[in-house]
Amino acid sequence: MTCPDTPAPLQALVVLGRGGYGGAVPAEMTRLCERLRQLLPQAHVALAWVDRASPGLPEALDECLRAMPQAQHILVQPAFAPTDAALLRWLEKVAQRWRHRQAQPDALPRVVFGPALAELPQLAELLADQLAQAPALPDVVQNQPEHWHSDPQAWSEVPAFQQHLLLCMGPRCTALGAASLWHHLRARLRGHPQLKRTVMPLHTSCQYPCNLGPLMISYPEGLWWGRLDEAAIDAIVGAGLVPEGAARAHLVHRHGADEPQQPQTGV
Known part of the structure; x- marks a missing residue:
């Protein structure tokens, strides 16, 4: 160095x-x-x-x-x-x-x-040196809260959502801008009077096919939305997650249907 x-x-x-x-x-x-x-x-x-x-x-x-x-x-x-x-x-x-x-x-x-x-x-050497520091580090007993043996009640309750939106944030979709789309998606859902109560957005690792990304899947409908940008998110959420109007242009696959897929240039 x-x-x-x-x-x-x-x-x-x-x-x-x-x-x-x-x-x-x-x-x-x-x-x-x-x-x-x-x-x-x-x-x-x-x-x-x-x-x-x-x-x-x-x-x-x-x-x-x-x-x-x-x-x-x-x-x-x-x-x-x-x-x-x-x-x-x-x-x-x-x-x-x-x-x-x-x-x-x-x-x-x-x-x-x-x-x-x-x-x-150098990493192996650094980790080996850390062993000498172990006596000065706190035991796990000292780091745990008083009620370490229990978890929040919500962790055992199934949320009352009817749909899941799975936004791919694997490496290739991230390189195409999926991380910023995640924040935009959540903001649009929070502003929608119906979807904010019925849809849970989640981000995932790679879903494939990468050249159709950024990619988002809607379940249980089995709708695959691709080539996403902020305008596409606006159209899809505005249409209530239904492939109608401007939103349909971003539907790249429907489960059980033979939808054409046009390849997109990679990142």
Whole structure:
């Protein structure tokens, strides 16, 4: 690692994480990026997500290019374990397609991927060192609330929803903007007098087919909505989740019907 006092070429770093539920995951990754900015004052540090959160890798690369257009390298460092070789190969394809969309691809910084987190030899050494810290850490008894043996009553009650909307937030749909659509979808449902009481929105990992994404499935009707953007969400929710009017243009499949599927260019 470059010492802050040592002159270094202009570079940018994209810390690549995987999303999750709630605010704890982005908060932890944000703290990591803040520490990296302290260690690397001459570099630009951006945070990107593989799935379930935004910004995706293309947006983070845009950020690096705006912040440091003269950078020689943009390092994309996976910060999650375990990794998947196929996923990493696809992420490199995402970066290559991002480069191809730029006005002057040959003038861009080199985009390189760092090793998978678990393959870094320093990680094993760090974890081994943590064993020495175990005596100073609190026992689980000290961390649990008084009523640790019971869970909230709601965890045992089936909610009174009639429909489920499953928005895909797998890696490819996330790269196509699904994370921001999730917030838009929830806002539109909350503003709908009927659907806010009868529909539960959920986000999922990859549902396939990825080239029809961003993808959303409505159950129990078995309606597959694809190529989504905010206008599509508005049309679908406005139609009451029925494929009528403008909403029908985004229906890519109906369970039990032979609906045509037109492929969409990948991310």
